[in-house]
Amino acid sequence: MMGAPVALLQVRGLTAQFNRGDAASQVVKGISFDIGAGESVGFVGESGCGKSVTARALMRLAPEGSSLAWGGTVLFKGQDLLQVKERVMQDIRGLRIAMVFQDPMSSLNPVLTVGAQIEDIVRRHTGASVSQARRRSVELLDLVGIRDAARRADDYPHQFSGGMRQRVLIAIAVSCQPDLLIADEPTTALDVTVQAQILRLLMRLRRELGMALMLITHDFGVIAGMVDRVHVMLDGSIVETGTVDALFANPQQAYTQALLAAVPRLDAAGRLV
Ligand SMILES: Nc1ncnc2c1ncn2[C@@H]1O[C@H](COP(=O)(O)OP(=O)(O)O)[C@@H](O)[C@H]1O
Ligand SMILES: [Mg+2]
Numbered sequence: 001m002m003g004a005p006v007a008l009l010q011v012r013g014l015t016a017q018f019n020r021g022d023a024a025s026q027v028v029k030g031i032s033f034d035i036g037a038g039e040s041v042g043f044v045g046e047s048g049c050g051k052s053v054t055a056r057a058l059m060r061l062a063p064e065g066s067s068l069a070w071g072g073t074v075l076f077k078g079q080d081l082l083q084v085k086e087r088v089m090q091d092i093r094g095l096r097i098a099m100v101f102q103d104p105m106s107s108l109n110p111v112l113t114v115g116a117q118i119e120d121i122v123r124r125h126t127g128a129s130v131s132q133a134r135r136r137s138v139e140l141l142d143l144v145g146i147r148d149a150a151r152r153a154d155d156y157p158h159q160f161s162g163g164m165r166q167r168v169l170i171a172i173a174v175s176c177q178p179d180l181l182i183a184d185e186p187t188t189a190l191d192v193t194v195q196a197q198i199l200r201l202l203m204r205l206r207r208e209l210g211m212a213l214m215l216i217t218h219d220f221g222v223i224a225g226m227v228d229r230v231h232v233m234l235d236g237s238i239v240e241t242g243t244v245d246a247l248f249a250n251p252q253q254a255y256t257q258a259l260l261a262a263v264p265r266l267d268a269a270g271r272l273v
Helices: 051-059 086-095 114-126 130-143 162-174 192-209 244-249 254-261
Strands: 009-020 023-035 040-044 068-076 097-100 180-184 212-217 229-234 237-242
Touching (some): 009 051, 023 068, 023 229, 051 068, 051 212, 086 097, 086 114, 097 162, 114 130, 130 162, 162 192, 180 192, 192 212, 229 244, 229 254, 237 254, 244 254
Parallel strands (some): 040 229
Antiparallel strands (some): 009 023, 009 068
């Protein structure tokens, strides 16, 4: 069929505020952006500018122990996620939109084997049998580059390195072949060589599974070479948008220039060298 492609995700005027007693603080101040099917879009900005709250507001997930109110529209495949029933949202989370966070240890259960945790998610979402889920969990560990996956599935999270634990979380996130993966600082807790491996893994999975990727980071170096387009966030707003190359070549805002200046060294195409 011909016609203009409709974005997978169309966000318009998204706001989010924390309510504390009679005080309210708006931390996302009306932002708008699109993510097309299979596209990778970066969000970069200094710590505290509202990147994580933006991602959480899209998914209607308030941080533990807080009251978060949101506004605007979040059209996902034409359905406004801010309006659907919580039950519908529960199906969309994990199944159609999955998230990977910064700290893999706190997202894994220390007393269950890695394989059991993947099997649990697979069974919950697909109704697979125990043995099917077991097979699938080994397949997924293999897909994210865990060597000797059948044996390592019986290990506990503390027996894995930080990078391997992040691979496990990515395996869980992609287990149901989501349309969109939101990765919030997925490599910030990892050392530099492992960061590069995890980023390559995300790029490969996006290509192989045809997912869209929303990649959130405070570090422009992470975005370079990874995304089709970047939104620069400052104080709850998007202040600049462009391709990575265009922003590197000609940043319009002093703030964007400062973020770029923090990146160690880049080649002519804006990639880390
Ligand atoms: N649970 C919370 N309760 C109250 N304020 C919060 C909470 N989480 C984050 N904030 C505030 O919201 C703003 C945006 O935070 P966040 O989205 O986490 O920033 P970042 O861009 O680093 O991901 C910050 O000012 C932060 O202090
Ligand atoms: Mg954050």
